[in-house]
Amino acid sequence: MAGVVEQRSIDVVPDDERHGSAVSQFTLWLGANLQITAVITGALAVVFGANAFWSLIGLLLGNLLGGAVMALHSAQGPRLGLPQMITSRAQFGVRGAVVPLALVIVMYIGFFASGSVLAGQAVGELTHLGETPGIVLFAAVTAVAAAVGYRLIHTLGKIAGLVCALAFVYLGIRLLQRVDLGTLLADHRFELPVFLLAVSLSASWQLAFGPYVADYSRYLPRHTSARATFWWTLSGSVLGSQWSMTFGALAAAAAPAAFVGHEVSYIVGLGGAGLIASFLYFVIALGKLTINILNTYGGFMSLVTSVSGFRGQRTLSPRGRAAYIAGIMVAGTAVALLGKDSFLTSFKDFLLFLLTFFTPWSAINLVDYYLISKERYDIPALSDPAGRYGAWNVRALTVYVLGVLAQLPFLVTHFYTGPLVAPLGGADISWLVGLAAPAVLYWFAARHDTARTAEPGTLDGDRSPAGLGG
Numbered sequence: 001m002a003g004v005v006e007q008r009s010i011d012v013v014p015d016d017e018r019h020g021s022a023v024s025q026f027t028l029w030l031g032a033n034l035q036i037t038a039v040i041t042g043a044l045a046v047v048f049g050a051n052a053f054w055s056l057i058g059l060l061l062g063n064l065l066g067g068a069v070m071a072l073h074s075a076q077g078p079r080l081g082l083p084q085m086i087t088s089r090a091q092f093g094v095r096g097a098v099v100p101l102a103l104v105i106v107m108y109i110g111f112f113a114s115g116s117v118l119a120g121q122a123v124g125e126l127t128h129l130g131e132t133p134g135i136v137l138f139a140a141v142t143a144v145a146a147a148v149g150y151r152l153i154h155t156l157g158k159i160a161g162l163v164c165a166l167a168f169v170y171l172g173i174r175l176l177q178r179v180d181l182g183t184l185l186a187d188h189r190f191e192l193p194v195f196l197l198a199v200s201l202s203a204s205w206q207l208a209f210g211p212y213v214a215d216y217s218r219y220l221p222r223h224t225s226a227r228a229t230f231w232w233t234l235s236g237s238v239l240g241s242q243w244s245m246t247f248g249a250l251a252a253a254a255a256p257a258a259f260v261g262h263e264v265s266y267i268v269g270l271g272g273a274g275l276i277a278s279f280l281y282f283v284i285a286l287g288k289l290t291i292n293i294l295n296t297y298g299g300f301m302s303l304v305t306s307v308s309g310f311r312g313q314r315t316l317s318p319r320g321r322a323a324y325i326a327g328i329m330v331a332g333t334a335v336a337l338l339g340k341d342s343f344l345t346s347f348k349d350f351l352l353f354l355l356t357f358f359t360p361w362s363a364i365n366l367v368d369y370y371l372i373s374k375e376r377y378d379i380p381a382l383s384d385p386a387g388r389y390g391a392w393n394v395r396a397l398t399v400y401v402l403g404v405l406a407q408l409p410f411l412v413t414h415f416y417t418g419p420l421v422a423p424l425g426g427a428d429i430s431w432l433v434g435l436a437a438p439a440v441l442y443w444f445a446a447r448h449d450t451a452r453t454a455e456p457g458t459l460d461g462d463r464s465p466a467g468l469g470g
Helices: 023-033 036-047 052-074 076-080 084-092 098-127 131-148 150-178 192-207 226-254 263-271 275-311 318-372 394-410 430-446
Strands: none
Touching (some): 036 052, 036 098, 036 226, 036 263, 036 275, 052 076, 052 318, 076 226, 084 275, 084 318, 098 131, 098 275, 098 318, 098 394, 131 150, 131 275, 131 318, 150 263, 150 275, 226 263, 263 275, 394 430
């Protein structure tokens, strides 16, 4: 059983426990993106005003841009052998990392909830129990699978990738039998605000994977090429998400009244009835199970990272692991049950709101790792508040806050619109500001910081003596 259930949590994965190849990142992220929530994300671009033609282009651009940032985080995994958010301690301090971590935990709970709403509808139909019991049952299965850990997650990714790809091919054919693709794409009118909304929706989808993507590449052997890890992650995530989002955008353009508010039943009805309908409900639940396990697992990692920064904890018992995962499940299920009746608008605002907080984190993390620290970190110091990285890095935290604030004038959500949105014709460019501003500010702030400069033989990357590396 020990070979199946993961024993590691936030600790470094030793070289003798590393396995697999970078191709595993393609299958995992393909399976994670071929699912109903990505379909909804693509549909939102059309629902909120863009035509199908420019929606597809905007979604592709956002997936490529956001996916590139996400894949740069993935490439850190084999090098360091650590969960993604642990490395934030190198930028923000061992305890200061709790600031972005708190927001990451909110993200995981939100995505767990949104996924449970959609999967709960499918499980409820499949089992004839109804939506609410379906949500609860789905959440419980997710928690159990997350507790098993890394190997099961990758196995499910492979299975979901194959099964969901076949289902999406079939659904795509059925959709094109009902509608004329040329008619759907005939409107080429370009409107910048709704085009940028499409870009922002897909970019936020990809960027939201950033805080946990290295969790699923950290078991790869140290010698795994960073370039291979980057490209396999990027290609799997972009292909899966663009495929799903394209289907969603075309479905929403073809039948907005039938699709919006009835996403699961519309997709299943498109495929057919009887056994086919049951299979499609299963596919929807399987696709959501894969991604919700990632969200539960990532939330557990982030909670442990937050608490351990103050307690000096480097490992976690199986009982503690189960308790953290149960906490994520309960919180996510509660949010799902409370918000299931206003899902679509709430989810769009949730995505764009999250983007405000994760773009500065991504910018700071990537600039520090690739440009300042040159891909080398002092691994023991990541658990020592008195060590190289300190307890709180006020400089990095200040840049992070400034990065968040710099986006507010350009932000568009249901509950807040920035003052510079109207002069830009209603376009939301906040995420671009959120990447650029903190990247430049952090580079200037940290480039002469001696704590960020590697001393030969003391940092991870080249070898792993005396407990260093992973």
